[in-house]
Amino acid sequence: MFRACLFTATVVGGLACTMTKHPTPPAAPTWPPDDPSFIEQYASTFGFRLGAPQEITIAPDGDVLFTRTPPRSFVSDLYELDIATGEVRTLLTASQLLGGDDEHLSPEEHARRERLRKATRGIGGYQLSEDGARLLVPVSDRLFVVDRATAAARELATGDGFPFTPTLSRDGARVAYVVDGDLWVIDVDGGAPRALTHREGTAVDNGVAEFVAQEEMDRTRGFWWSPDGTQLAYQHTDNTPVDVLWVGDPAHPDVEPTPFRYPRAGTADAIVTLAVVPVAGGKPTWIAWDQARYPYLCDVDWSPGAPLTLVVMNETQTELAVLAADVKAGTTSVLLTETDPAWLNLGALTWRADGSGFLWMTERNGGWQLELRRRDGSLERALTDPQLPALSLEGYDEVAEVAYLAVADTQPESRIWAVPLVGAAREVSATPGIDDIVVSRRGGTQVVVSLPQTGGKRYSVRRDGKEVATLPSVAEEPSLQPAAEWTTVEVDGHTQHAVIIRPRAFVAGRRYPVLVHVYGGPHARQVLATPRAYLLDQWYADAGFIVVSTDGRGTPGRGRDWERAIHKDLATVPVADQVGALQALGARYPELDLDRVGIFGWSFGGYLSAMAAMVRPDVFKAAIAGAPVTDWALYDTFYTERYMQTPQANPQGYQVASVVAQASRLERPLLIIHGTTDDNVYFANTMALVDALFRAGKPFELLPMSGTHMTTDPALALALQRRQLTFFRAHL
Template sequence: MKTTASLLAALASGPLAFGCSGTSEETTDPNPSGGGGDTTGDERPLAPAAHADPAFLEAYAETNRFRLGFPRLVTVLRDGSGVLYLRSGGRSLEGKLYFFDAAAGEERELLTAEMLLGGAEEELSVEEAARRERMRLTASGIASFSVSRDGSTLLVPLSGRLFLVDREGIGRAGSIREIESDAGGAIDPRFSPDGTHVAVVRGGDLYVVDVATGAEARLTTRPGPEVTNGLAEFVAQEEMDRMRGFWWAPDGQSILYQQTDTTAMERMHILDPMHPESEPQSWPYPRPGEANAAVRLGVVPIRGGATTWVEWDHESYPYLCSVVWPTEGPLTVLVQDREQHRESLRTVDPATGATTELFVEEDAAWLNLDQTVPRWIRHGQQLLWSTEREGRFALELRLADGSRVRALTSGELDYRSLLGVDEEAGIAWITASEEPAETHVYRVRLDGEGEPERMTEEPGEHSAVVAHDGSLWVHTMATQEGRNASVVRRANGTEVGELGVEAEEPPFAPSLTFETVGRREWRVAIVRPRDFDETLRYPVILHVYGGPHHRQVTHQPRPYLLDQWHADHNFVVVMIDGRGTPGRGREWERAIDGDFISAPLEDQVEALQQLGDRHPELDLERVGVWGWSFGGYFSAMAVLRRPDIFRAGIAGAPVSEWRDYDTHYTERYLGLPEGEDEEGAYHRSSVLTFATEAEVEDLRPLLLVHGTADDNVYFSHSLKLQNAMFRVGRPSELLALSGLTHMVPEPVVMTRLQERVIGFFEEQLRTR
């Protein structure tokens, strides 16, 4: 077994370093119970203001954080003969389709938007734009594609239109054919398993297209604008990571589809203040304690006919979390209760709609979802499942009746996701790690024999896309030493070649160290100025997320490029992963159950104080905090609850009142809000509570930044927070990003925003 023993040893003996700031401080804390970093007796002078290269910020914005130009949506053909993927230029959002030939070890450009549209302007429907927002997708050009099972034909939606492409005949007359329709823009088109038909959603209804003739037939008819067929509802896309709303039967003769009824839901309205003459956009949005979308499943024949509705106890299990309809194995659904304490995995008889429960998962706090399971194997006689039942995410094998056979991972190996299965070899491919700041690719034996085999060597973040037969896999890596690549490999790891990259190289490597500190062994990243002078004291910027589903500290340099630009203004930037973040086991993550802020804030403060003890160049009298989304929420809470530590904060798109966020996310952690008193979870987790209750004399300035068109964390969150602070005399400033959503994709806005971030911290941390 290949382990992370050497990495853990490095963490135990000193920090991991990049750039010019490598040091050898001990990571065993002299004061494990906490304590502040006393800078008052340190006579080092304060580092003066410095100017970082503005050209970097422009390049950072125009390259989308130096991420444009890397392969994405990598798809390995089922027979392992090659790889399809999208890629743009280093400063272009326009996606193009490429093919890597495994036999020749070469790639070629296959398809562009120009070839499909012939120069016509690209247009997105409101529905498709919203779907891309849920996917955090900012690309133009070819943004998605699918391929027939035999690999011969491509299906490409673009600008609301739908194209069939003969993969081998591209460039010849007739190789590109548009499926024309007047029923509306094409959303989520997919081939039938035999490649003879395409299913697609248009105008909120499900259609099927005969590939040979191009004839299109409507399979559903929505009774009104509040009902859609074939689309996942908002919380499924945003919070469950389920983007699909229909599934083909293995024989291609019928389709299972989701019907969503939002009639009972509240509607939120987004008005563009820059254009008051425009009609506001209206969206159904489920706030805690209020109505969710009503969701049900039905099976419809592709030749037309009545829908057979799937039956389960919707009262007990209102959430539809995942669906699989495998080639060999039963149609299977995972449904969940509103509190997310209990979920039921059920098989479905598509002929009658009847369901049979295989087993139930329960958790007193909440259940996390894994969209890579269940995975049926061995002709439907066994299935793979993941669970946190023993205190850490693990992969396990079960029989067709749901009974458990064995765990396939255990101990300190934290399972992350299932990548694929090679049934002939008896192997499952997974991502997992023993080190919270890393992710690696492993192979585990289905018979439970032996130890998991680690397939990726270098410290960093690794993932893979595996061919159906396991013969070929694409290894995507972002390593500690700065290598970012997608390497095509044979099953045994032998390298075939690399997928091409057009991404620009950053102009510098971050001056970055990783450390482990404190009684909870917090993982920490520190970015110092590239011309760091150990004889000076530096103001500190805590760049934070601090919440579920995201790790701020990962052993790769590229995510810290903006932090380096901040640091080069003569700050030290610190990132800390405390309790509530993933990858450290059930107890670590469940520390936020019923209280979003207390454990994360305690951990960030204590770890910061430990760093102050260890590194006297950190001026803990001058600490600022900033973050986005949950990180914005944390930043606002930090300056309100701990003004003794945090001198100023920047809150980007913060949730200020959890009663105004969505059901599935909020109720997972805080429960239902009915009948709650002033000591309840929502009260103690609300920024508004502390904006009005905190001591007014503890005035710490807060800069709020928010997109006015944000349909995830609505702009009203920042408006309510600024209003509350204004009325009690607390200092705050609101920077409204006109017309922007939860993302900041426009280079000019990203540039100006970061200039304001560093200007704010210069004003608050150095000049006062």
């Protein structure tokens, strides 16, 4: 409940709720004027992401398809690059397909896009048939099949309801999709849609990935075509055991709250099973495995020449198994198992084109390692050394039999390495920075997306190792170039990477207040070897601060032991490493005024900001917590229990890592910002902290923002950054 808060200021999209004010710092500095042109440009371009190529796909003939918006619009259209000529043509536009109709999305599609952090509209995705001749293009609540050569589009008559996660069969002859929790199929060349499942009630879904699969396992799909297109494997999800949370927007009390099935830590997950059904209709064959031992269905793969393959995991996430299914008998056999006493990260599985074996990523030997496994799961050979700091498997060229890995070669970079199944690995990246790659399974063409350490962004189209074209971006170029310095510091016997952003008008001999921009948790690095990551930080620096970031233990890319240092306690080590790195930087760089330090971040970074301000007020003099998890018992099972176990098994760890439990220790100014309809980190997290702070008599500021965790309104984004800047200027 909102208790006795006085609303004192209004901003676009939110209200600033302020309790008792903290004392003004003894000496208020004279601040330089901030740059209005840059921050307005940043807000209007969605952080310069609008206008950049997205959803890149390489066709069998080597041409490249991609979506792109205008530089200040969220509506995507579809384009094609002719690799022979380098020319780009507009293949399809959203307005062309909709014919002037408005775009409509179901609540399930809205939620799926939230899981993918996808903000664009129009042609947000598409699928190319195996031969490259036709495309499936979903727009709004309609499905279109498009002839790629002529761009002629034909709408499929899918009937009533929103067609969720539509997918082409490999031969392009049929489309499967989900409507209202049931799996349907329709022939591309005509005919009525056919329901393949009939759910038992509204708490049951067929063909839909449950919440934790979408949010935490990177699995957004709940059904899979057989290679020959005659069968579909689908997950059957019984959500009955899962708590229902109702999300309403206080800014729109006339709109009915939306129910979400959300399993909080220590509560029951959905019950997920798997079945295979003929596309022609008939009874499903249920696939059996030891579900009591492995309740999580983490991944499913059905590749040509290979068995239907499952990756399943136990509830404590300390053991997983890769299973091969016999789709006729409904039985499974174990191909391999993995164990870890702390937790297992999910790796990647990719079958060879002939089904004779598969690639597998494992951390078994202390760091991510790529292995080649035989068809029966036995190890043929390791393809990389665990000392190579691999991050992920990015793609596989089936013709050349070459895998492509993202490698943190010299932290904080991310370079692309080519790893052949036979022969020596080699680096593909040409320059230092952050690289990503899109690989054609049929070989030949690749697209390397580069964020060089020298600045800029490139989309290099390569053929046989040579650049033949670039994908054109229409994104605006930032009006400033960050002045970032990358360095390392020693903290309690280990090395941490850090980055420092000084004002472009930096004056030697002057001391500046410091802002620590933090994430500090699993899955994401804050220190990246590209100035594009620090555009917003440079704006803050130019406004009179020095901004620093560091990646402590628990962040990815530094090996198994480094990441698992946070096991059962998400607070102590992350806070200590932020403090240790900050103090080491302050000892080296006298321009950092460690008597005036603020900390800010979002999501895990918001949590860590609030926690740091409470437990180390001697270091952090002000904090902004964006969408913080304030009590890990309020976050989802799969993420939280991986690191913290359950609240029942680790009550002390949950107490130590709870911001709510530390609320009475708050001594410093704290601004909490949260979207009221956030369906990942629920607003209940912020209200629990607000209640605890109020009961303890602690002053704080609250900015509740109407909407979820993606701020797409430029006016709202602009107001948010200015509000944060004003807060730090007032308190530092």
